Amino acid sequence: MKVEALPVTKGNYNLEDYQQTYHNFDWAEVEKSFSFAETGRVNVAYEAIDRHALTHRKNKVALYYRDPERDEKYTFKEMKEMSNKAGNILRQTCDVEKGDRVFIFMPRSPELYFAALGAIKLGAIVGPLFEAFMEGAVKDRLEDSEAKVIVTTPELFKRIPFDSLPALKHVVLVGENVKEEGPFIDFNGRMKDASKKLQIEWVDKTDGLVLHYTSGSTGKPKGVLHVHNAMVQHYQTAKWVLDLKEEDVYWCTADPGWVTGTAYGIFGPWLAGASNVIVGGRFRPEAWYQTIEDFGVSVWYSAPTAFRMLMGAGDEVVKKYDLSSLRHILSVGEPLNPEVIRWGVKVFNLRVHDTWWMTETGAQLICNYPCMEIKPGSMGKPIPGVEAAIVDDQGNELPPYRMGNLAIKKGWPSMMHTIWNNKEKYESYFMPGDWYVSGDSAYMDEEGYFWFQGRIDDVIMTSGERVGPFEVESKLVEHPAVAEAGVIGKPDPVRGEIIKAFVALRDGHEATDELKEEIRQFVKRGLAAHAAPREIEFRDKLPKTRSGKIMRRVLKAWELDLPTGDLSTMED
């Protein structure tokens, strides 16, 4: 198969330099950029913020923040001081110590970043939660992680079942006129007088840093723990893949509730000393282009869903803005359609660079970096220091063009440290030969480019969000009218996939459109808007195995008019 490769379009990149690096690369060399190579003690928040505040970068803008109500900026020196203050509040009022879980449940705002960095400076493990989560989703995560502190807003606190979470001791509220009583602490009030000086907790590189809950095909969401050592890869990929240079203004559109919003919304860019743009509020094409124009964004990291929505808004909108500052665009989260890449070249005169990685991998692994020729539709090649292969179910490597499990050889710096409270689950990711198995199926071409084919499990990717069908099904069957539910991802041109639920009703309930809407709202209130099925179909009975497991594969075949495959395990 011959695929036309897109050449490098802008910038002065030397492919040979990269290839040189590729062959001689050693992660241990990267560690030497940081003092912990010598001392053995580290703190990412120090490396990302404080270190720059001691150099010529101290008055450089670290954070440009904007939402419909606020427009602010903070230099590295100010970020250091603000995160120190936040750290002092957490230490003095909540006794936060190394290893404690501090969860953050709030919309994007500068305070979110002060609190996260402050907690990290104390050696705590930060658990960021999407503001869209409803009570059930919040409870599962706080319960499993035994979080000691939650930083939230008075509004969102209503979704935290404080009394049924015995480990949760303190609630730090970010808002106006917060009364300090019981577990409540007034963040903004205390920030005014908190000391700008903080004793940093130095930790080992294998000590916990962030805990991201993510969905699999079975069971509740699992807590993926990353440790300080991940910074080695965050830093290096920020240089190679994001291609961040001293003068860049960088914008990552992801929320910190998603791993992209921490690895490349906090650590990568700040470790590299870049100015980081963070925008709150909802997606609107005009506002996005305005952001690029106003801040002079040069490097932009987003997701296929967002690009497809921008593409859908039309090329006329683009022309209203001066986007000449842009020089490098990247994408992550789902397959990047060749059409989006062609659109990017047309409207920005730039290629969109696809990157592949997962919550569990902690950082980018397979990428299109600037000096590479891009084959639209391919995720690119493994970055230097990473070995990827397509393997069969026994861990044997397959030749080019054979589809199989996308696997990575263990040993890259940002690999998850464990799954919280679930060592067995952690171990289930690995195969003989030290392969980490991603759960994605893919093939490799003869030039070493990887091509994504799909998920091997039933995990749904909707608008770049990873949703476990089991979690949605569990919520559905909590509704009094629902007897059984099976959930699948249905291909969708804009969202990648949408969630479709097949529902069998309990006796005495009528299959009406009102009921569909009620069930939808029920899931939305219980989990999150993005987890609510966009489509619901009532069925008398759902296909199940003899052991009673819903056969999502059969539901999918029904939906897409595909052959149902082997039905020998299906109940009569």
Ligand code: WTA
């Ligand atoms: C999918 C995202 C195709 C994949 C940082 C993976 C992709 C899952 C790509 C991880 C890509 C991510 N092309 N598929 N470039 N990037 N995926 O944990 O199925 O939310 O396993 O992390 O997203 O999703 P997660």
